[in-house]
Amino acid sequence: MTVSLSWYMGLSAVLFGLGVLGLLIRRNVLVMYMCIELMLNAANIAFVAFAQKLNDLGGQAAVFFVLVVAAAEVVVGLGIVVAIFRRRADATADDIHLMKG
Amino acid sequence: MLSLVHPFLAVTTLPDAIVFAVAAVIIVAGAVGVIVERNPVHSALALVTTLFGTALIFLLLGDDFIAAVQIIVYAGAIVVLFLFVIMFLGVDKKEMIAHEPLKAQRPLALLLVLLAVVGILLLGAGAHYVLGASSSTGVANHQPGGEVAALGRAVFTTYLLPFEATAALLIIAIIGAVVLTKRHRDGTQESVPSSPYAGEDGTGEDDFDEDGFDGDEAGEAGYDEGGSEEGGSDDSDAREKADAMYGVDTDDVDATESSSERESIEERDSRDAIDVDSNEELIK
Numbered sequence: 001m002t003v004s005l006s007w008y009m010g011l012s013a014v015l016f017g018l019g020v021l022g023l024l025i026r027r028n029v030l031v032m033y034m035c036i037e038l039m040l041n042a043a044n045i046a047f048v049a050f051a052q053k054l055n056d057l058g059g060q061a062a063v064f065f066v067l068v069v070a071a072a073e074v075v076v077g078l079g080i081v082v083a084i085f086r087r088r089a090d091a092t093a094d095d096i097h098l099m100k101g
Numbered sequence: 102m103l104s105l106v107h108p109f110l111a112v113t114t115l116p117d118a119i120v121f122a123v124a125a126v127i128i129v130a131g132a133v134g135v136i137v138e139r140n141p142v143h144s145a146l147a148l149v150t151t152l153f154g155t156a157l158i159f160l161l162l163g164d165d166f167i168a169a170v171q172i173i174v175y176a177g178a179i180v181v182l183f184l185f186v187i188m189f190l191g192v193d194k195k196e197m198i199a200h201e202p203l204k205a206q207r208p209l210a211l212l213l214v215l216l217a218v219v220g221i222l223l224l225g226a227g228a229h230y231v232l233g234a235s236s237s238t239g240v241a242n243h244q245p246g247g248e249v250a251a252l253g254r255a256v257f258t259t260y261l262l263p264f265e266a267t268a269a270l271l272i273i274a275i276i277g278a279v280v281l282t283k284r285h286r287d288g289t290q291e292s293v294p295s296s297p298y299a300g301e302d303g304t305g306e307d308d309f310d311e312d313g314f315d316g317d318e319a320g321e322a323g324y325d326e327g328g329s330e331e332g333g334s335d336d337s338d339a340r341e342k343a344d345a346m347y348g349v350d351t352d353d354v355d356a357t358e359s360s361s362e363r364e365s366i367e368e369r370d371s372r373d374a375i376d377v378d379s380n381e382e383l384i385k
Contacts (some may be wrong), residue, residue, distance in 0.1 A: 006225050010159070013225070015151075017218035022136035024210035030141050030187060034148045037179065038132050041155050044171075052162040057255040061263075064165050064256060068173050068267040069199050072274035074179050078186045079281035085190045088191055 008049035016042035025090045029084075033077050040070050120161050127154030145183045152176045166249045189286055 019038030026032055044063050051059025127150060134147025152175045159168035256264050 006122060007125075008162075009225050010160070010222050011121075011128065013218055013221040015128055017214050017221075018129070018132040018136060020217075021210060021214040022132075024214070025136065025207050028141055028185060031135065031144045034135050034144055034183065037148060037175075039137060040153060041128075041151065041175075042191060044167075045158055048159055048162050048164050050169060051298045052164060057251055058259075060164060060167055060252050061255050063267060064170075064252070065260075065263055065267055067170065068271065071174065072270050074182055075274045076277045076281070078182060079278035081186060082190065083281045 005049055005053050008045060012042045015039075015045065029081050029093050030078075032093060033074065033081075035091070036069060036073070039053040040066055117161060120157065124154045124157035124161065127151070140192060141187045142184065145180055145187065148183070149176050151178050152180070164248070166252065259290065 003094065007026065016039050017033045019042060022035035025033050044066055047059040047062045047066070049055065049059075051063075131147045131149075131151030131154060134150065135144045138144045138147060152171060156171045159165075159171060292345040
């Protein structure tokens with residue numbers, strides 16, 4: 001049995017696909033954010049796998065920045081969710097289709 | 102099974118394969134849990150499972166530092182932030198899927214994602230790909246100080262500009278969050294929203310907001326009063342008054358109110374009308 005780079009790529013692809021699927025299927029905004037986190041994690045797995053296999057630090061530095069971007073995205077996204085909750089009682093994405101005001 | 106073995110990529114031990122399999126099962130199960138669970142809290146916990154599985158993969162790849170950062174930052178900060186917001190806003194288990202703007206979206210999404218993932222896996226399994234030259238930024242191993250020192254050196258030299266850009270990004274995110282959650286009309290600084298149903302009490306006096314719901318202090322005061330004083334006749338009174346006022350007020354409603362509320366159910370409309378009504382009284 002060998003754990004080659006292809007395995008990590010396959011796992012990363014599956015995880016990314018699940019994230020996309022959840023983002024497209026779910027309507028709860030918070031769960032949709034979680035699915036974005038899944039996709040970022042899939043990218044992180046690919047980055048770290050390539051970094052280790054190529055013996056290059058670039059992938060690990062990229063993971064670092066992905067973490068920062070994920071944190072910033074969650075902060076702003078949840079701020080938007082809180083702001084929406086002020087005027088609507090639910091966080092269903094279909095209801096947020098007006099950009100007025 | 103994917104078994105493309107490049108001679109220089111193979112890590113040939115059985116324990117590695119077992120750890121990989123366990124981590125992959127954990128990751129995929131957690132991801133499926135995030136999607137399937139009705140309750141957002143359960144989704145968040147499933148997300149934690151996936152993050153731990155990812156940390157396990159990082160450990161398997163020999164990247165201890167990133168694994169620790171993954172657990173600390175993701176599971177420790179981001180998921181806690183998710184849970185905080187979920188608890189803060191109230192858990193809504195029902196998802197409005199009866200109203201579907203795009204009918205074919207869900208089946209189509211499932212089909213396309215399946216096709217894409219299977220296609221990627223088949224391509225990866227059958228491909229003969231070449232990895233290019235490595236190490237534009239320095240090798241990870243065999244540096245003084247170990248992996249963490251090497252990573253730190255890379256971040257502060259090669260990736261100095263992206264690093265400073267992330268600093269700017271974080272500041273912008275903080276400012277954005279503050280601006281988004283701040284209330285900035287009529288001087289009442291209520292940064293904390295109430296529970297979404299706080300507007301149900303229907304007493305006009307406590308609603309200082311520009312939108313449909315109470316602020317927290319005002320809302321809780323309204324709850325207390327509603328519990329002690331009014332029985333239910335007050336409520337219907339207010340609603341009648343709202344119905345009477347609604348036709349007059351709709352043109353004066355400012356942009357924060359408007360049509361998203363107008364198309365919703367009548368009860369909510371009347372409640373909003375009460376709030377707007379009280380607002381305008383306050384302004385006058």
